[in-house]
Amino acid sequence: MPKILIVGGGYAGFYTALGLEKWLTAGEADVVIVDPLPYMTYQPFLPEIASGSVEDRHAVVSLRRHLYKTEVVTAKVTAINHTAKTATITPAIGEPWEMDYDQIVVTAGAVSRTFPIPGVADEAIGLKTIEEAIAIRDRVLGNFDRAANLADGPERDRLLTFTVVGGGFAGIELFGELRSFATSLLRYYPTITFDDTRFHLIEAMGRIMPEVSLKTSHWVLKNLAQRGAEVHLDTQLTSAVDGRVELSTGESFESDLIIWTAGVMANPVLRNTDLPLEERGRLRVGADLRVINDDGVVADVWGAGDVSAVPDLTGNGVGGYCVPNAQHAVRQGKLMAKNIVGVLRGDAPAEYKHENLGAVATLGLYVGVFQSGKIAITGFPAWVMHRGYHGLAIPMWERKIRVFTTWILNFLLRRDIVALEARAAPRAAFAEVASRPKV
Template structure:
């Protein structure tokens, strides 16, 4: 029985474990997945979670529900020592665990890249996990509720100002979807006028959406600005202290909601706490067949894929190109890796990972999108339909597809739900504040003898 240890339960890790479960023979190997979260986040749905178009739980795929023959360990990997064939895992509670393996799969996933900007860690939300998307949506709707009861002035203006930092797919899709939600919600808030909304998208480069060419990117900027957004190109966030945004172009304003979506960084475990070979960016050096190692020599029985792996892109025209760290590649790398591990267990040669891009598609809000495949560009409603069609097919399991489709059909009939559940982040507050009187209160209310 070979011990197969998978570090990370994201796209690549989930699909590797899923594929191994289906094909491993009895006694051939046992699979263990280590991840701090009990689910895989389908990140392309996070912008729609922001807008209330997809329920939060429907963007999360339960590992236990779908990996029936896999051992699941809830915890964070703190160190990988391949020379000793073991990893150190820190669970939510209790002492650290040391897990040993015969075959190691590293799919730890990237983390949000941040910079030492004053106020950023105190004021901003990330946009990488379901919990963050739900919190951003609740913050916006709570701000609408508060602003509707205030007179016009600085506090009301702050509540109705939203700032996104980062013009990649995550930032632009989140910005577009949240802008669509805010605009659609105005009909329920007659106290708020459309011109009071202030939506700012800040990008350090001279263009947004680097995955598409210049002209489609320029069209996206015009589309967002036509809907009331403001796009700041060649601009950086200088400070966000006390929700006061300062930009490198000299502009300053208060913002009730700040979202940081300025790219990813290598997982610290892969970058700093492993004896496996990494490149100058902290990514694992991977061969075309997804084994860890240089072209000259592979590391025995160690595989990697996803955002933390420098996987050669054999379909690219540029020599030395690496696959783009996106869901399209991670899912297919996970499937190929499962087949290659099975082949190596059975004495067969592993095959190289080759995938030609299917194009890029992005949602820009309800009924708006953009798609590009080489020189073919589709904009507006058809691209939005293509985005929804592709991702409902791509999200794993028929159960998740059915749930997402049901929510979309309901929203088409009745619109999106605009209830804020921000208080769910403090579930005991009402009980503690309004429950049984505290001891000192009972003493004060006691009759005087």
């Protein structure tokens, strides 16, 4: 049987595997999916995980639980030699090995894209993984606990100053959610007032959220300002050394939590392949999701999701390509499964074309924005639309039930505000009291 190797278990990879399980007949092909994590992360929930509105494990989907017919390998693909049709598989423990394949699907996703700004690599944290979102939530809660014991002063101000870099959808959603989260915490900390907390968002462009209209973005700015959150437009971060945020405007302040959401780039694994890439380092892909080079289609290799430059046939994509979001990755994965099966059976693959359904974002509890064409909805109705859409969009019914149940419980009982910072060093408590041999 031919072997189909899927590199990456994110949206596109997961839905490709799910589709292949549906469309392939018994004995038609073997499917293997390789990812260093045993789960798919539903990234639109990361801001709500950081604010305690969604339980972290409910926003991930187990590959082994839901891919019944697919071989799941928990390891990294560190190189691809398509000429020889081999991939280098590198596990966390043990020696790397070569895996042969007949067809390969590259859906390795994207990683945070940063710039060589002093201090960012040492002080900042991203928002691409579930672990980062958990760490942000625990840091906010931990900082409130520490600040509550301090008198007014620089250290207290630093603990209660939170900074987000990047005014796209991810940055604005996280910024709004954290502002809402911090406000809700004040009832439990009588020594901390609303004015003690400071929120700064830094955006290099002259506007936020390019996915929505200028009018809608202005509404968001006004709403955030009314809630005590400051947005710095036309401003660049010039330094974050030791947590001291310095801006291109000359302003500076101390911040204990700096979150970077200013862009993504294709997974660096592509640099270790012989596959054709475009100028931004993404996989060159045709509208039918087959990889192409200057001579045409490259046989037996497919690409989709954030790692690929997929042409946007609607004409609405930035630079002519589909924007890197979940809406495209999910639909590309579903189509790619059908196309792979079709090619195996001698049929021509279909082209990917999807009209954007609109953009919906949360800005914290009971506040949201929705934009579709010229139609804009703001406030509580948009927040309900956001929860309804994403609650149903997360794959698998058992995940949907868990998410909606958590939202109902949070409405009745309020959000859980327990921080588990000690999980980063779980042996510390034991090691502190454990008896050791006398020297």
